[in-house]
Amino acid sequence: MVLQISEIINPFEYLLTNFEEIKFPAKPLTEALGLKEVLEISKPRIVILLVITAVTSMYAASKLIGPELNYWSLLHIIIAGSLSSAGSSALNHYYDKDIDPLMKRTSTRPIPSGRMSAKNVLLYGLIVSSISVIYAWFTLNPLSTFFIALGIFFYVIVYTAWLKRRNSSNIVIGGFAGSAASMAGWSAATGSMDILGALVGVLVFVWTPSHFWCLAMKIKDDYAEAKVPMLPVLIGMQRTSKYILVNTAILLPYSLALVAFGLGYVYLVIAAVSGGMMLVYHYKLTKTPTSEFAWKAYKVTAPYLTIIFVGIALDAAFHFPVFK
Numbered sequence: 001m002v003l004q005i006s007e008i009i010n011p012f013e014y015l016l017t018n019f020e021e022i023k024f025p026a027k028p029l030t031e032a033l034g035l036k037e038v039l040e041i042s043k044p045r046i047v048i049l050l051v052i053t054a055v056t057s058m059y060a061a062s063k064l065i066g067p068e069l070n071y072w073s074l075l076h077i078i079i080a081g082s083l084s085s086a087g088s089s090a091l092n093h094y095y096d097k098d099i100d101p102l103m104k105r106t107s108t109r110p111i112p113s114g115r116m117s118a119k120n121v122l123l124y125g126l127i128v129s130s131i132s133v134i135y136a137w138f139t140l141n142p143l144s145t146f147f148i149a150l151g152i153f154f155y156v157i158v159y160t161a162w163l164k165r166r167n168s169s170n171i172v173i174g175g176f177a178g179s180a181a182s183m184a185g186w187s188a189a190t191g192s193m194d195i196l197g198a199l200v201g202v203l204v205f206v207w208t209p210s211h212f213w214c215l216a217m218k219i220k221d222d223y224a225e226a227k228v229p230m231l232p233v234l235i236g237m238q239r240t241s242k243y244i245l246v247n248t249a250i251l252l253p254y255s256l257a258l259v260a261f262g263l264g265y266v267y268l269v270i271a272a273v274s275g276g277m278m279l280v281y282h283y284k285l286t287k288t289p290t291s292e293f294a295w296k297a298y299k300v301t302a303p304y305l306t307i308i309f310v311g312i313a314l315d316a317a318f319h320f321p322v323f324k
Helices: 005-017 035-041 044-064 071-098 118-139 142-163 170-174 176-190 195-218 220-225 231-235 237-261 265-287 291-301 304-317
Strands: none
Touching: 035 071, 035 118, 044 071, 044 176, 044 195, 044 304, 071 118, 071 142, 071 176, 118 142, 142 170, 142 176, 170 176, 170 195, 176 195, 195 220, 195 231, 195 237, 195 265, 195 291, 195 304, 220 231, 231 237, 237 265, 237 291, 265 291, 265 304
16 A cells, blocks of 8 residues: 555644643753752751861861872762761751751751651661761771761751750850761771860860851740740740850960961961951950841851861961971
């Protein structure tokens, strides 16, 4: 049988005439795959901050202590650190699924907004956290792997599950999770933990209360609604602002004292200027203990950690020791 031309092109005519009935994804590919939600529960800002902390610590340790920086190890600490932070953050989202809807700041997160199921967030958090430790075990040394695992434990178990809803010291003790990132980077370079590496890591621990209490003052009503015993909820804005000032008054001399253990003039200048600015703003906060000024103080406090750790790396690169 001979096919007519009209019969050959007929299927194409059908497609053209019914083009509007063909169903294409209504959402962008990233939304269709849930990538936006995965990124959100991973808290990328925290991931970046902790990776910077680990990388700068590793670089400084290789310069000040030795041996020379291994760039493969640097890549491995970035990957393992990113995974551990992302996994821990997801588990935090999962655990707080009951109080997040009560707080304006967190009510639009993927679980309370219905964009991700709690089960999927839990699975993601457990799998990614586990992969981070396994990956570190095979690519880094045991001590660095220990600190990565310890960071997960402190953030998920000690802070999120144990202290956050029970005690006002929640963020004080939970702040050690950030210290673990620095110590993981330092030990990844040296294979050990010396006094300077430990003291550098503790910088994160000492900084955290000043930083987070400013945020807690800003969203005090949210925490009160969710019955989370953050300091401003328990003792009020005025007294909390004084606690912040006292903590920063401890942080500044502590940070400067690190020059006695091997850091130099480059670090000293950066630590003095950045810490001094924090102290000034936190003093002003005691005079104006409002949520609006607390937010300004928070914005001054937030970049401190990045600045101070970049300062440590720069000091190691251009090292002029204060004490020889």
